[in-house]
Amino acid sequence: MSFAVPYDALDLDDTQLRAYFALMDSAALLRHRVETQLRTAADLTYVQFKVLARLGLDSPTGSLRMTELADEVVYSRSGLTYQAGQMENAGLVERQPSPDDDRGVILSITDAGRARLASALPGHVEELRELLFKPLSDPDVLTLAALLEPVLDHMRASPPRSATPRRRKGHVPNPST
């Protein structure tokens, strides 16, 4: 697929196109495979797995704010509200009011959630080894991380060009008006 049709000045070169499609397609395909693996092995969505992993492996207390999880796992608040409801019904997480902000909701992993996570992890890791890491050498993996982490940081730092400001702190509402 070449974008080189009527926009010489704005075109991407072939290498850039290759990188773009390789990134998008490999991530999409990997997610699809991982998703079906998680679904059949542990009855979890990729999103649900990621929520459980964030809560159960990263957080010392096993709990996080809804907003924080939403920003990482899904790209809308309502999306996380929906999943939190699903997972709460399944007994994997609990919702508690935030102690320091009555508007806030804190999501905590339950024992059942930890058990489900533990049951999903080995197959998940196995799938990653098989699909993602088999064609990559150890230095390759490091290089890949070193290339993509700055991209990720850069995108997270760049505001979506026209959207709700939604800066965590230190927002700049209106420069002159």
Place this chain on the structure above:
Amino acid sequence: MSFAVPYDALDLDDTQLRAYFALMDSAALLRHRVETQLRTAADLTYVQFKVLARLGLDSPTGSLRMTELADEVVYSRSGLTYQAGQMENAGLVERQPSPDDDRGVILSITDAGRARLASALPGHVEELRELLFKPLSDPDVLTLAALLEPVLDHMRASPPRSATPRRRKGHVPNPST
């Protein structure tokens, strides 16, 4: 996020985890940004854009089989059927019966589709430059493509562990039964 909890032998090392999350998160975030850009600028989904681009830029005839597009753009036939319907209603593509196979359907881009694609391209390229390529040097871009293309090829070659065989040609139905 460290997976290093109870599965020493199966664990991924930190570098692998970094690469995994950087890949998944950067691609997901990039897709989200690109999607909103395409939506506001040209009223197109990422999937629809990709269909138009494949038909309008890659194919000399401006047309492709449904199955071929489905495998590239979406991960189910029904998903492409839905999008083909949407885009046909919008006048961007046309459906024709395949001449050499009465079951097949060929999707062709229309003049309106080419016009829509042309209107979307500059902003799309601009968004990619801004978000993806700004933090990467030219050699970086080449390295990224060189790392991810083998991963993509490897995944496309690996059957989904338990699914319909669905090989284009040369299937091996039943070894002994």
Place this chain on the structure above:
DNA sequence: GGTGAATGCTTCGAGTTCGAAGCACATGAC
């Protein structure tokens, strides 16, 4: 050339996602 299996696409129902609107609480100015 006839029969059974495979293939190409569509229809259908269920599940997931998003954005906009809404509600409750918090924060800052006065």
Place this chain on the structure above:
DNA sequence: GTCATGTGCTTCGAACTCGAAGCATTCACC
């Protein structure tokens, strides 16, 4: 204290995706 504005989360409706089932055609083999 009060008011206006901002923030955290939920509800709601619309759109999208998938897998399974179904229909029509083709292929392979006898």
